[in-house]
Amino acid sequence: xxxxxxxxxxxxxxxxxxxxxxxxxxxxxxxxxxxxxxxxxxxxxxxxxxxxxxxxxxxxxxxxxxxxxxxxxxxxxxxxxxxxxxxxxxxxxxxxxxxxxxxxxxxxxxxxxxxxxxxxxxxxxxxxxxxxxxxxxxxxxxxxxxxxxxxxxxxxxxxxxxxxxxxxxxxxxxxxxxxxxxxxxxxxxxxxxxxxxxxxxxxxxxxxxxxxxxxxxxxxxxxxxxxxxxxxxxxxxxxxxxxxxxxxxxxxxxxxxxxxxxxxxxxxxx
Amino acid sequence: xxxxxxxxxxxxxxxxxxxxxxxxxxxxxxxxxxxxxxxxxxxxxxxxxxxxxxxxxxxxxxxxxxxxxxxxxxxxxxxxxxxxx
Numbered sequence: 001x002x003x004x005x006x007x008x009x010x011x012x013x014x015x016x017x018x019x020x021x022x023x024x025x026x027x028x029x030x031x032x033x034x035x036x037x038x039x040x041x042x043x044x045x046x047x048x049x050x051x052x053x054x055x056x057x058x059x060x061x062x063x064x065x066x067x068x069x070x071x072x073x074x075x076x077x078x079x080x081x082x083x084x085x086x087x088x089x090x091x092x093x094x095x096x097x098x099x100x101x102x103x104x105x106x107x108x109x110x111x112x113x114x115x116x117x118x119x120x121x122x123x124x125x126x127x128x129x130x131x132x133x134x135x136x137x138x139x140x141x142x143x144x145x146x147x148x149x150x151x152x153x154x155x156x157x158x159x160x161x162x163x164x165x166x167x168x169x170x171x172x173x174x175x176x177x178x179x180x181x182x183x184x185x186x187x188x189x190x191x192x193x194x195x196x197x198x199x200x201x202x203x204x205x206x207x208x209x210x211x212x213x214x215x216x217x218x219x220x221x222x223x224x225x226x227x228x229x230x231x232x233x234x235x236x237x238x239x240x241x242x243x244x245x246x247x248x249x250x251x252x253x254x255x256x257x258x259x260x261x262x263x264x265x266x267x268x269x270x
Numbered sequence: 271x272x273x274x275x276x277x278x279x280x281x282x283x284x285x286x287x288x289x290x291x292x293x294x295x296x297x298x299x300x301x302x303x304x305x306x307x308x309x310x311x312x313x314x315x316x317x318x319x320x321x322x323x324x325x326x327x328x329x330x331x332x333x334x335x336x337x338x339x340x341x342x343x344x345x346x347x348x349x350x351x352x353x354x355x
Contacts, residue, residue: 146287147287147290147291150291150295151291151294151295151298154295154298154299155298158298158299158302162302188284191282191283191284191285192283192284193284194284194287194288194291195284198284198287198288202288202291202292202295203295
């Protein structure tokens with residue numbers, strides 16, 4: 001059984017691609033066969049985060065147009081052998097992605113017995129975002145504890161409930177999860193940032209992960225190594241937990257409180 | 271939180287954000303799935319009402335409630351208070 005998971009958010013810059021790359025790696029590390037697809041046609045970026053930008057020969061649109069086979073376009077990850085990347089096209093043609101074309105590619109991946117297909121959605125609610133979510137069984141809605149991100153996520157939840165294959169065909173709808181990124185426990189404690197509970201309450205969804213704000217995320221993207229592979233990082237551990245929850249394990253949320261600081265830091269720290 | 275911040279009064283901006291979000295999300299969810307003509311209907315009704323009473327645009331609320339088998343379009347107009355006397 002293949003499960004199609006869309007990673008989406010509405011708002012840009014909240015961590016969709018970082019999350020797609022890390023979730024895909026995390027699932028592959030557990031032995032699952034995973035394909036991660038960049039739906040951001042015209043603004044390809046997943047390849048950089050995955051560190052395979054120089055190995056892109058064919059892309060998603062090439063496959064749809066029949067310029068190459070799916071096999072030729074799938075880039076095998078060098079670190080995890082069950083992980084494959086399908087890069088977005090750099091074309092400026094907005095109609096390059098079609099519902100039928102996307103369906104054909106997904107069907108071929110399903111026939112090839114992939115366990116998971118991760119669809120990395122572009123920001124916004126245009127065609128790319130629509131097609132990224134259309135065939136999904138599950139959605140990971142990435143949200144920052146910030147007012148515009150939360151509102152946009154709610155808009156996306158509305159679309160997931162009405163504009164997807166599952167919602168249209170009464171297949172029980174898309175299963176939705178929240179994933180908070182850039183979480184700063186200190187600012188939450190100071191009343192400067194929405195808490196996990198606040199976001200959960202407003203959006204009314206279960207939380208599959210909370211990724212603390214961490215310099216490791218930028219370091220990982222600089223290096224082209226998904227942050228989940230930065231073993232000692234809190235962000236990596238948070239993503240590993242999220243993957244475990246996606247697979248049905250029940251784990252308590254971590255990193256919701258600021259780390260204990262010493263006397264001097266508490267008295268004089270900012 | 272350093273020593274200095276103990277002397278500063280600190281508005282809790284997270285709770286302001288939460289309250290604003292709660293309202294806007296409820297409002298946007300209410301409009302979702304409803305007929306597309308609702309916002310236009312609201313605007314035109316407001317214009318008509320304005321000819322007779324000077325009401326605040328916020329005072330006109332239109333809600334579409336779905337109950338089993340039927341829908342109720344609820345229109346509520348809060349008229350301004352008359353000055354005393």
